Amino acid sequence: MEQCKTSPMKNEAARIRRIFMLLKEHYPRARTGLRFENPYQLFVAVLLSAQTTDEQVNRITAPLFAAVPTVAAMAKMKAAELEPYLKSCGLYRNKSRYLVEASRMIMGEFGGALPDKFEDLTRLPGIGRKSANVILYAAFGKPALAVDTHVYRVSRRLGLSAAEDTAGVESDLKKALSPGEWGPAHHRLIAHGRALCRARRPDCARCFLKSCCPWKE
DNA sequence: ATCCCGAGGG
DNA sequence: CCCTCTGGAT
Known part of the structure:
Protein backbone atom coordinates (compact mmCIF):
# COMPACT_ATOMS: atom_id res chain seq x y z
CA MET A 1 0.00 0.00 0.00
CA GLU A 2 2.69 2.41 0.93
CA GLN A 3 4.59 1.43 -2.16
CA CYS A 4 1.65 2.57 -4.19
CA LYS A 5 2.02 6.08 -2.82
CA THR A 6 5.77 6.31 -2.78
CA SER A 7 6.47 4.74 -6.18
CA PRO A 8 3.34 4.08 -8.19
CA MET A 9 5.28 3.73 -11.44
CA LYS A 10 7.55 1.07 -10.05
CA ASN A 11 4.57 -0.77 -8.62
CA GLU A 12 2.84 -0.69 -11.97
CA ALA A 13 5.94 -2.09 -13.64
CA ALA A 14 5.91 -4.96 -11.15
CA ARG A 15 2.24 -5.61 -11.87
CA ILE A 16 2.95 -5.83 -15.58
CA ARG A 17 5.90 -8.15 -15.05
CA ARG A 18 3.68 -10.38 -12.92
CA ILE A 19 1.01 -10.51 -15.62
CA PHE A 20 3.45 -11.71 -18.25
CA MET A 21 5.06 -14.15 -15.82
CA LEU A 22 1.67 -15.74 -15.12
CA LEU A 23 0.80 -15.78 -18.81
CA LYS A 24 4.05 -17.63 -19.47
CA GLU A 25 3.23 -20.18 -16.76
CA HIS A 26 -0.24 -20.88 -18.09
CA TYR A 27 0.55 -20.77 -21.81
CA PRO A 28 4.17 -21.99 -21.92
CA ARG A 29 4.27 -22.85 -25.59
CA ALA A 30 1.50 -20.81 -27.13
CA ARG A 31 1.99 -20.44 -30.86
CA THR A 32 0.05 -19.81 -34.03
CA GLY A 33 -2.77 -22.14 -34.93
CA LEU A 34 -2.29 -21.45 -38.62
CA ARG A 35 -0.77 -24.34 -40.56
CA PHE A 36 2.09 -23.42 -42.88
CA GLU A 37 5.36 -24.86 -44.11
CA ASN A 38 7.04 -21.85 -45.73
CA GLY A 141 12.11 -14.86 -36.73
CA LYS A 142 12.37 -11.09 -36.37
CA PRO A 143 11.18 -9.29 -33.23
CA ALA A 144 7.65 -8.06 -33.92
CA LEU A 145 4.42 -7.74 -31.98
CA ALA A 146 1.19 -8.11 -33.90
CA VAL A 147 -1.90 -6.59 -32.29
CA ASP A 148 -5.04 -8.36 -33.42
CA THR A 149 -8.52 -8.30 -31.97
CA HIS A 150 -7.52 -10.54 -29.01
CA VAL A 151 -4.30 -8.72 -28.13
CA TYR A 152 -6.11 -5.39 -28.36
CA ARG A 153 -9.01 -6.43 -26.13
CA VAL A 154 -6.97 -8.33 -23.52
CA SER A 155 -4.27 -5.65 -23.27
CA ARG A 156 -6.81 -2.94 -22.66
CA ARG A 157 -8.75 -4.94 -20.07
CA LEU A 158 -5.53 -5.73 -18.22
CA GLY A 159 -4.54 -2.06 -18.24
CA LEU A 160 -1.40 -2.80 -20.29
CA SER A 161 -2.46 0.01 -22.61
CA ALA A 162 -5.12 2.67 -22.77
CA ALA A 163 -4.48 3.39 -26.44
CA GLU A 164 -7.52 3.66 -28.69
CA ASP A 165 -5.93 2.00 -31.71
CA THR A 166 -3.84 -1.09 -32.40
CA ALA A 167 -0.68 0.85 -33.25
CA GLY A 168 -0.82 2.55 -29.86
CA VAL A 169 -1.31 -0.76 -28.04
CA GLU A 170 1.57 -2.25 -30.01
CA SER A 171 3.80 0.64 -28.95
CA ASP A 172 2.83 0.32 -25.26
CA LEU A 173 3.39 -3.45 -25.19
CA LYS A 174 6.77 -3.13 -26.89
CA LYS A 175 7.89 -0.62 -24.29
CA ALA A 176 6.88 -2.98 -21.47
CA LEU A 177 8.77 -5.97 -22.91
CA SER A 178 12.17 -6.83 -24.30
CA PRO A 179 12.20 -7.57 -28.06
CA GLY A 180 12.73 -11.28 -27.42
CA GLU A 181 9.44 -11.38 -25.50
CA TRP A 182 7.33 -9.68 -28.17
CA GLY A 183 6.48 -12.75 -30.21
CA PRO A 184 5.73 -15.06 -27.28
CA ALA A 185 3.66 -12.32 -25.60
CA HIS A 186 1.58 -11.99 -28.76
CA HIS A 187 0.72 -15.69 -28.73
CA ARG A 188 0.06 -15.79 -24.99
CA LEU A 189 -2.31 -12.82 -25.08
CA ILE A 190 -4.20 -14.53 -27.90
CA ALA A 191 -4.34 -17.81 -26.01
CA HIS A 192 -5.72 -15.96 -22.99
CA GLY A 193 -8.23 -14.08 -25.13
CA ARG A 194 -9.55 -17.38 -26.44
CA ALA A 195 -9.52 -19.37 -23.23
CA LEU A 196 -10.76 -16.91 -20.60
CA CYS A 197 -10.68 -13.24 -21.58
CA ARG A 198 -13.20 -13.74 -24.37
CA ALA A 199 -14.89 -10.85 -26.12
CA ARG A 200 -18.26 -12.02 -24.86
CA ARG A 201 -18.75 -13.59 -21.45
CA PRO A 202 -15.17 -13.41 -20.19
CA ASP A 203 -14.56 -15.98 -17.46
CA CYS A 204 -13.20 -13.65 -14.78
CA ALA A 205 -14.18 -16.10 -12.03
CA ARG A 206 -11.65 -18.65 -13.26
CA CYS A 207 -9.02 -16.16 -14.40
CA PHE A 208 -5.54 -16.49 -12.86
CA LEU A 209 -4.96 -12.78 -13.52
CA LYS A 210 -7.94 -11.59 -11.53
CA SER A 211 -5.81 -10.21 -8.68
CA CYS A 212 -3.79 -8.00 -11.01
CA CYS A 213 -6.55 -7.01 -13.44
CA PRO A 214 -8.42 -3.71 -13.08
CA TRP A 215 -11.22 -4.67 -15.46
CA LYS A 216 -14.68 -5.52 -14.28
CA GLU A 217 -17.54 -6.19 -16.66
C1' DA B 1 -16.74 5.76 -40.52
C1' DT B 2 -18.00 2.14 -43.63
C1' DC B 3 -17.69 -1.81 -46.31
C1' DC B 4 -16.51 -6.63 -47.07
C1' DC B 5 -18.75 -11.56 -45.48
C1' DG B 6 -19.22 -17.00 -44.34
C1' DA B 7 -19.21 -20.01 -40.34
C1' DG B 8 -19.96 -20.91 -35.63
C1' DG B 9 -21.71 -19.94 -30.87
C1' DG B 10 -25.29 -18.41 -27.77
C1' DC C 1 -31.90 -13.20 -33.88
C1' DC C 2 -27.13 -11.18 -32.39
C1' DC C 3 -22.05 -11.21 -31.83
C1' DT C 4 -17.36 -12.65 -32.96
C1' DC C 5 -13.51 -14.55 -35.55
C1' DT C 6 -5.33 -13.52 -35.30
C1' DG C 7 -8.12 -6.86 -40.62
C1' DG C 8 -7.43 -3.97 -44.35
C1' DA C 9 -8.81 -0.64 -47.88
C1' DT C 10 -11.49 3.29 -49.17
Missing part, protein backbone atom coordinates in the same frame (compact mmCIF):
# COMPACT_ATOMS: atom_id res chain seq x y z
CA PRO A 39 6.77 -18.06 -45.97
CA TYR A 40 4.43 -18.25 -48.97
CA GLN A 41 1.98 -20.43 -47.06
CA LEU A 42 2.11 -18.17 -44.02
CA PHE A 43 1.51 -15.10 -46.18
CA VAL A 44 -1.60 -16.75 -47.63
CA ALA A 45 -2.85 -18.02 -44.28
CA VAL A 46 -2.37 -14.66 -42.57
CA LEU A 47 -4.13 -12.76 -45.32
CA LEU A 48 -7.06 -15.16 -45.10
CA SER A 49 -7.23 -14.94 -41.31
CA ALA A 50 -8.86 -11.51 -41.24
CA GLN A 51 -12.17 -11.82 -39.34
CA THR A 52 -11.95 -15.61 -39.59
CA THR A 53 -10.96 -18.34 -37.14
CA ASP A 54 -7.61 -20.04 -37.75
CA GLU A 55 -9.43 -23.38 -37.87
CA GLN A 56 -11.52 -22.14 -40.76
CA VAL A 57 -8.37 -20.85 -42.49
CA ASN A 58 -6.68 -24.25 -42.15
CA ARG A 59 -9.66 -25.95 -43.76
CA ILE A 60 -9.33 -23.65 -46.74
CA THR A 61 -5.55 -23.65 -47.13
CA ALA A 62 -5.17 -27.44 -47.29
CA PRO A 63 -6.79 -27.76 -50.74
CA LEU A 64 -5.62 -24.30 -51.77
CA PHE A 65 -1.91 -25.07 -51.28
CA ALA A 66 -2.31 -28.30 -53.23
CA ALA A 67 -3.82 -26.42 -56.18
CA VAL A 68 -1.73 -23.23 -55.92
CA PRO A 69 1.59 -24.21 -54.33
CA THR A 70 3.77 -21.15 -54.96
CA VAL A 71 3.74 -17.37 -55.27
CA ALA A 72 4.44 -17.79 -58.99
CA ALA A 73 1.38 -19.99 -59.38
CA MET A 74 -0.75 -17.58 -57.34
CA ALA A 75 0.39 -14.66 -59.50
CA LYS A 76 -0.96 -16.42 -62.58
CA MET A 77 -4.41 -16.97 -61.10
CA LYS A 78 -7.42 -14.79 -61.74
CA ALA A 79 -9.33 -13.61 -58.71
CA ALA A 80 -12.48 -15.28 -60.01
CA GLU A 81 -10.66 -18.63 -60.29
CA LEU A 82 -9.53 -18.33 -56.69
CA GLU A 83 -12.90 -17.48 -55.19
CA PRO A 84 -14.26 -21.05 -55.06
CA TYR A 85 -11.38 -21.99 -52.74
CA LEU A 86 -12.18 -19.11 -50.40
CA LYS A 87 -15.98 -19.27 -50.53
CA SER A 88 -16.36 -20.68 -47.05
CA CYS A 89 -14.51 -17.88 -45.33
CA GLY A 90 -15.63 -14.30 -44.90
CA LEU A 91 -14.57 -11.39 -47.10
CA TYR A 92 -13.68 -13.88 -49.83
CA ARG A 93 -13.94 -11.53 -52.79
CA ASN A 94 -11.50 -9.02 -51.35
CA LYS A 95 -9.19 -11.76 -50.15
CA SER A 96 -9.11 -13.41 -53.59
CA ARG A 97 -8.22 -10.13 -55.22
CA TYR A 98 -5.57 -9.27 -52.63
CA LEU A 99 -3.91 -12.69 -52.89
CA VAL A 100 -3.51 -12.41 -56.65
CA GLU A 101 -2.46 -8.76 -56.65
CA ALA A 102 0.00 -9.20 -53.79
CA SER A 103 1.53 -12.25 -55.46
CA ARG A 104 1.99 -10.33 -58.69
CA MET A 105 3.70 -7.55 -56.75
CA ILE A 106 5.97 -10.08 -55.05
CA MET A 107 6.93 -11.48 -58.46
CA GLY A 108 7.39 -8.09 -60.09
CA GLU A 109 8.99 -6.05 -57.34
CA PHE A 110 10.57 -8.54 -54.94
CA GLY A 111 11.97 -11.19 -57.28
CA GLY A 112 9.40 -13.77 -56.29
CA ALA A 113 10.47 -13.88 -52.64
CA LEU A 114 8.24 -12.66 -49.82
CA PRO A 115 9.85 -9.47 -48.47
CA ASP A 116 11.17 -9.55 -44.90
CA LYS A 117 10.83 -5.85 -44.05
CA PHE A 118 7.80 -4.20 -42.48
CA GLU A 119 7.69 -1.33 -44.97
CA ASP A 120 7.75 -3.74 -47.93
CA LEU A 121 5.21 -6.16 -46.48
CA THR A 122 2.67 -3.42 -45.77
CA ARG A 123 2.85 -2.31 -49.39
CA LEU A 124 1.26 -5.60 -50.40
CA PRO A 125 -2.51 -5.33 -50.82
CA GLY A 126 -4.29 -7.10 -47.98
CA ILE A 127 -1.23 -7.00 -45.72
CA GLY A 128 -1.47 -4.32 -43.04
CA ARG A 129 0.31 -3.70 -39.79
CA LYS A 130 -0.94 -6.80 -37.99
CA SER A 131 -0.28 -9.27 -40.81
CA ALA A 132 3.16 -7.81 -41.53
CA ASN A 133 4.14 -8.27 -37.89
CA VAL A 134 2.91 -11.87 -37.86
CA ILE A 135 4.98 -12.63 -40.97
CA LEU A 136 8.09 -10.92 -39.60
CA TYR A 137 8.02 -12.99 -36.45
CA ALA A 138 6.65 -16.35 -37.59
CA ALA A 139 8.30 -16.59 -41.01
CA PHE A 140 11.53 -14.68 -40.48
Whole structure:
Protein backbone atom coordinates (compact mmCIF):
# COMPACT_ATOMS: atom_id res chain seq x y z
CA MET A 1 0.00 0.00 0.00
CA GLU A 2 2.69 2.41 0.93
CA GLN A 3 4.59 1.43 -2.16
CA CYS A 4 1.65 2.57 -4.19
CA LYS A 5 2.02 6.08 -2.82
CA THR A 6 5.77 6.31 -2.78
CA SER A 7 6.47 4.74 -6.18
CA PRO A 8 3.34 4.08 -8.19
CA MET A 9 5.28 3.73 -11.44
CA LYS A 10 7.55 1.07 -10.05
CA ASN A 11 4.57 -0.77 -8.62
CA GLU A 12 2.84 -0.69 -11.97
CA ALA A 13 5.94 -2.09 -13.64
CA ALA A 14 5.91 -4.96 -11.15
CA ARG A 15 2.24 -5.61 -11.87
CA ILE A 16 2.95 -5.83 -15.58
CA ARG A 17 5.90 -8.15 -15.05
CA ARG A 18 3.68 -10.38 -12.92
CA ILE A 19 1.01 -10.51 -15.62
CA PHE A 20 3.45 -11.71 -18.25
CA MET A 21 5.06 -14.15 -15.82
CA LEU A 22 1.67 -15.74 -15.12
CA LEU A 23 0.80 -15.78 -18.81
CA LYS A 24 4.05 -17.63 -19.47
CA GLU A 25 3.23 -20.18 -16.76
CA HIS A 26 -0.24 -20.88 -18.09
CA TYR A 27 0.55 -20.77 -21.81
CA PRO A 28 4.17 -21.99 -21.92
CA ARG A 29 4.27 -22.85 -25.59
CA ALA A 30 1.50 -20.81 -27.13
CA ARG A 31 1.99 -20.44 -30.86
CA THR A 32 0.05 -19.81 -34.03
CA GLY A 33 -2.77 -22.14 -34.93
CA LEU A 34 -2.29 -21.45 -38.62
CA ARG A 35 -0.77 -24.34 -40.56
CA PHE A 36 2.09 -23.42 -42.88
CA GLU A 37 5.36 -24.86 -44.11
CA ASN A 38 7.04 -21.85 -45.73
CA PRO A 39 6.77 -18.06 -45.97
CA TYR A 40 4.43 -18.25 -48.97
CA GLN A 41 1.98 -20.43 -47.06
CA LEU A 42 2.11 -18.17 -44.02
CA PHE A 43 1.51 -15.10 -46.18
CA VAL A 44 -1.60 -16.75 -47.63
CA ALA A 45 -2.85 -18.02 -44.28
CA VAL A 46 -2.37 -14.66 -42.57
CA LEU A 47 -4.13 -12.76 -45.32
CA LEU A 48 -7.06 -15.16 -45.10
CA SER A 49 -7.23 -14.94 -41.31
CA ALA A 50 -8.86 -11.51 -41.24
CA GLN A 51 -12.17 -11.82 -39.34
CA THR A 52 -11.95 -15.61 -39.59
CA THR A 53 -10.96 -18.34 -37.14
CA ASP A 54 -7.61 -20.04 -37.75
CA GLU A 55 -9.43 -23.38 -37.87
CA GLN A 56 -11.52 -22.14 -40.76
CA VAL A 57 -8.37 -20.85 -42.49
CA ASN A 58 -6.68 -24.25 -42.15
CA ARG A 59 -9.66 -25.95 -43.76
CA ILE A 60 -9.33 -23.65 -46.74
CA THR A 61 -5.55 -23.65 -47.13
CA ALA A 62 -5.17 -27.44 -47.29
CA PRO A 63 -6.79 -27.76 -50.74
CA LEU A 64 -5.62 -24.30 -51.77
CA PHE A 65 -1.91 -25.07 -51.28
CA ALA A 66 -2.31 -28.30 -53.23
CA ALA A 67 -3.82 -26.42 -56.18
CA VAL A 68 -1.73 -23.23 -55.92
CA PRO A 69 1.59 -24.21 -54.33
CA THR A 70 3.77 -21.15 -54.96
CA VAL A 71 3.74 -17.37 -55.27
CA ALA A 72 4.44 -17.79 -58.99
CA ALA A 73 1.38 -19.99 -59.38
CA MET A 74 -0.75 -17.58 -57.34
CA ALA A 75 0.39 -14.66 -59.50
CA LYS A 76 -0.96 -16.42 -62.58
CA MET A 77 -4.41 -16.97 -61.10
CA LYS A 78 -7.42 -14.79 -61.74
CA ALA A 79 -9.33 -13.61 -58.71
CA ALA A 80 -12.48 -15.28 -60.01
CA GLU A 81 -10.66 -18.63 -60.29
CA LEU A 82 -9.53 -18.33 -56.69
CA GLU A 83 -12.90 -17.48 -55.19
CA PRO A 84 -14.26 -21.05 -55.06
CA TYR A 85 -11.38 -21.99 -52.74
CA LEU A 86 -12.18 -19.11 -50.40
CA LYS A 87 -15.98 -19.27 -50.53
CA SER A 88 -16.36 -20.68 -47.05
CA CYS A 89 -14.51 -17.88 -45.33
CA GLY A 90 -15.63 -14.30 -44.90
CA LEU A 91 -14.57 -11.39 -47.10
CA TYR A 92 -13.68 -13.88 -49.83
CA ARG A 93 -13.94 -11.53 -52.79
CA ASN A 94 -11.50 -9.02 -51.35
CA LYS A 95 -9.19 -11.76 -50.15
CA SER A 96 -9.11 -13.41 -53.59
CA ARG A 97 -8.22 -10.13 -55.22
CA TYR A 98 -5.57 -9.27 -52.63
CA LEU A 99 -3.91 -12.69 -52.89
CA VAL A 100 -3.51 -12.41 -56.65
CA GLU A 101 -2.46 -8.76 -56.65
CA ALA A 102 0.00 -9.20 -53.79
CA SER A 103 1.53 -12.25 -55.46
CA ARG A 104 1.99 -10.33 -58.69
CA MET A 105 3.70 -7.55 -56.75
CA ILE A 106 5.97 -10.08 -55.05
CA MET A 107 6.93 -11.48 -58.46
CA GLY A 108 7.39 -8.09 -60.09
CA GLU A 109 8.99 -6.05 -57.34
CA PHE A 110 10.57 -8.54 -54.94
CA GLY A 111 11.97 -11.19 -57.28
CA GLY A 112 9.40 -13.77 -56.29
CA ALA A 113 10.47 -13.88 -52.64
CA LEU A 114 8.24 -12.66 -49.82
CA PRO A 115 9.85 -9.47 -48.47
CA ASP A 116 11.17 -9.55 -44.90
CA LYS A 117 10.83 -5.85 -44.05
CA PHE A 118 7.80 -4.20 -42.48
CA GLU A 119 7.69 -1.33 -44.97
CA ASP A 120 7.75 -3.74 -47.93
CA LEU A 121 5.21 -6.16 -46.48
CA THR A 122 2.67 -3.42 -45.77
CA ARG A 123 2.85 -2.31 -49.39
CA LEU A 124 1.26 -5.60 -50.40
CA PRO A 125 -2.51 -5.33 -50.82
CA GLY A 126 -4.29 -7.10 -47.98
CA ILE A 127 -1.23 -7.00 -45.72
CA GLY A 128 -1.47 -4.32 -43.04
CA ARG A 129 0.31 -3.70 -39.79
CA LYS A 130 -0.94 -6.80 -37.99
CA SER A 131 -0.28 -9.27 -40.81
CA ALA A 132 3.16 -7.81 -41.53
CA ASN A 133 4.14 -8.27 -37.89
CA VAL A 134 2.91 -11.87 -37.86
CA ILE A 135 4.98 -12.63 -40.97
CA LEU A 136 8.09 -10.92 -39.60
CA TYR A 137 8.02 -12.99 -36.45
CA ALA A 138 6.65 -16.35 -37.59
CA ALA A 139 8.30 -16.59 -41.01
CA PHE A 140 11.53 -14.68 -40.48
CA GLY A 141 12.11 -14.86 -36.73
CA LYS A 142 12.37 -11.09 -36.37
CA PRO A 143 11.18 -9.29 -33.23
CA ALA A 144 7.65 -8.06 -33.92
CA LEU A 145 4.42 -7.74 -31.98
CA ALA A 146 1.19 -8.11 -33.90
CA VAL A 147 -1.90 -6.59 -32.29
CA ASP A 148 -5.04 -8.36 -33.42
CA THR A 149 -8.52 -8.30 -31.97
CA HIS A 150 -7.52 -10.54 -29.01
CA VAL A 151 -4.30 -8.72 -28.13
CA TYR A 152 -6.11 -5.39 -28.36
CA ARG A 153 -9.01 -6.43 -26.13
CA VAL A 154 -6.97 -8.33 -23.52
CA SER A 155 -4.27 -5.65 -23.27
CA ARG A 156 -6.81 -2.94 -22.66
CA ARG A 157 -8.75 -4.94 -20.07
CA LEU A 158 -5.53 -5.73 -18.22
CA GLY A 159 -4.54 -2.06 -18.24
CA LEU A 160 -1.40 -2.80 -20.29
CA SER A 161 -2.46 0.01 -22.61
CA ALA A 162 -5.12 2.67 -22.77
CA ALA A 163 -4.48 3.39 -26.44
CA GLU A 164 -7.52 3.66 -28.69
CA ASP A 165 -5.93 2.00 -31.71
CA THR A 166 -3.84 -1.09 -32.40
CA ALA A 167 -0.68 0.85 -33.25
CA GLY A 168 -0.82 2.55 -29.86
CA VAL A 169 -1.31 -0.76 -28.04
CA GLU A 170 1.57 -2.25 -30.01
CA SER A 171 3.80 0.64 -28.95
CA ASP A 172 2.83 0.32 -25.26
CA LEU A 173 3.39 -3.45 -25.19
CA LYS A 174 6.77 -3.13 -26.89
CA LYS A 175 7.89 -0.62 -24.29
CA ALA A 176 6.88 -2.98 -21.47
CA LEU A 177 8.77 -5.97 -22.91
CA SER A 178 12.17 -6.83 -24.30
CA PRO A 179 12.20 -7.57 -28.06
CA GLY A 180 12.73 -11.28 -27.42
CA GLU A 181 9.44 -11.38 -25.50
CA TRP A 182 7.33 -9.68 -28.17
CA GLY A 183 6.48 -12.75 -30.21
CA PRO A 184 5.73 -15.06 -27.28
CA ALA A 185 3.66 -12.32 -25.60
CA HIS A 186 1.58 -11.99 -28.76
CA HIS A 187 0.72 -15.69 -28.73
CA ARG A 188 0.06 -15.79 -24.99
CA LEU A 189 -2.31 -12.82 -25.08
CA ILE A 190 -4.20 -14.53 -27.90
CA ALA A 191 -4.34 -17.81 -26.01
CA HIS A 192 -5.72 -15.96 -22.99
CA GLY A 193 -8.23 -14.08 -25.13
CA ARG A 194 -9.55 -17.38 -26.44
CA ALA A 195 -9.52 -19.37 -23.23
CA LEU A 196 -10.76 -16.91 -20.60
CA CYS A 197 -10.68 -13.24 -21.58
CA ARG A 198 -13.20 -13.74 -24.37
CA ALA A 199 -14.89 -10.85 -26.12
CA ARG A 200 -18.26 -12.02 -24.86
CA ARG A 201 -18.75 -13.59 -21.45
CA PRO A 202 -15.17 -13.41 -20.19
CA ASP A 203 -14.56 -15.98 -17.46
CA CYS A 204 -13.20 -13.65 -14.78
CA ALA A 205 -14.18 -16.10 -12.03
CA ARG A 206 -11.65 -18.65 -13.26
CA CYS A 207 -9.02 -16.16 -14.40
CA PHE A 208 -5.54 -16.49 -12.86
CA LEU A 209 -4.96 -12.78 -13.52
CA LYS A 210 -7.94 -11.59 -11.53
CA SER A 211 -5.81 -10.21 -8.68
CA CYS A 212 -3.79 -8.00 -11.01
CA CYS A 213 -6.55 -7.01 -13.44
CA PRO A 214 -8.42 -3.71 -13.08
CA TRP A 215 -11.22 -4.67 -15.46
CA LYS A 216 -14.68 -5.52 -14.28
CA GLU A 217 -17.54 -6.19 -16.66
C1' DA B 1 -16.74 5.76 -40.52
C1' DT B 2 -18.00 2.14 -43.63
C1' DC B 3 -17.69 -1.81 -46.31
C1' DC B 4 -16.51 -6.63 -47.07
C1' DC B 5 -18.75 -11.56 -45.48
C1' DG B 6 -19.22 -17.00 -44.34
C1' DA B 7 -19.21 -20.01 -40.34
C1' DG B 8 -19.96 -20.91 -35.63
C1' DG B 9 -21.71 -19.94 -30.87
C1' DG B 10 -25.29 -18.41 -27.77
C1' DC C 1 -31.90 -13.20 -33.88
C1' DC C 2 -27.13 -11.18 -32.39
C1' DC C 3 -22.05 -11.21 -31.83
C1' DT C 4 -17.36 -12.65 -32.96
C1' DC C 5 -13.51 -14.55 -35.55
C1' DT C 6 -5.33 -13.52 -35.30
C1' DG C 7 -8.12 -6.86 -40.62
C1' DG C 8 -7.43 -3.97 -44.35
C1' DA C 9 -8.81 -0.64 -47.88
C1' DT C 10 -11.49 3.29 -49.17
